[in-house]
Amino acid sequence: MEPLVVVAGSAEVLARPGAGEGLLTEVERGRAARFRKDSTRDDFVAAHVLVRECAARLLGTEAAALTLLQLCPDCEQEGHGRPFIADHPEVQVSLSHGRGVVAAAAGFGPVGVDVEQPARGLVAEVAERVLAPAELAVLKEHPEPERAFLRFWVRKEALIKIGRATLDTLAELDLSAVPLDGSPVRGTWEGLHLLDWVDEARGAVVGVVAAEEPRLLEL
DSSP: OOOEEEEEEHHHHHTSTTOSGGGSOHHHHHHHHTOSSHHHHHHHHHHHHHHHHHHHHHHTSOGGGOOEEEEOTTTOOEEEEEEEETTOTTOEEEEEEOSSEEEEEEESSOEEEEEEOOOTTHHHHHHHHHSOHHHHHHHHHOSSHHHHHHHHHHHHHHHHHTTSOOTTTGGGOOOTTSOOSSSSEEEEETTEEEEEEEEGGGTEEEEEEESSOOEEEOO
16 A cells, blocks of 8 residues: 555644644653644644544554654654654554644555755755755756745655755756656656655645655545
8 A cells, every 4th residue: 555645734634533742652742742832732632633643544443553662763753753653563654743733654665754944044054064066056056945935845855755865965966857847746766756845835845755655645
């Protein structure tokens, strides 16, 4: 079965019956409580709820039946590191959240998802550090360089989430052969499927990388 991807507004997710902190583990609730802004806490909770719902659809079960954990391989502490479903180790999951928007993915193979929103000065500050020379050339000629940069960025963040890149190696990855124009864009890179698009309604750019071609679902 192909990996599933869902993107939604944080408020949309939390308005669903049964959605909320009650689905989270004690560790997740502790992390949520440390956010000072209610909106940021809502984004965190919504992303952790949505990834459960995404995995539940993949498995044909209920979100409340799934336990989401994060365990750092370096310090062996819970609460950070790549997320996984404790009850179903055969499923791989990924989540991301921005300002009022969240994304989640689940599949039976590697899958990573990232959602980003425009930030003033971002292109000038980081483009030369994270893009390959061919990508920088594309950016220079593109009529909307900020949006083009975000599409490269979400692709690379998704690659980090499946372990195919690190922050230190992003500039070594050249994804310029995958087109930027069009929404959504589907392409391949080194045997992986890439999907990214501009979510105009939520003012965000979303990127997915997976071993199999992903399927985008509605909430």
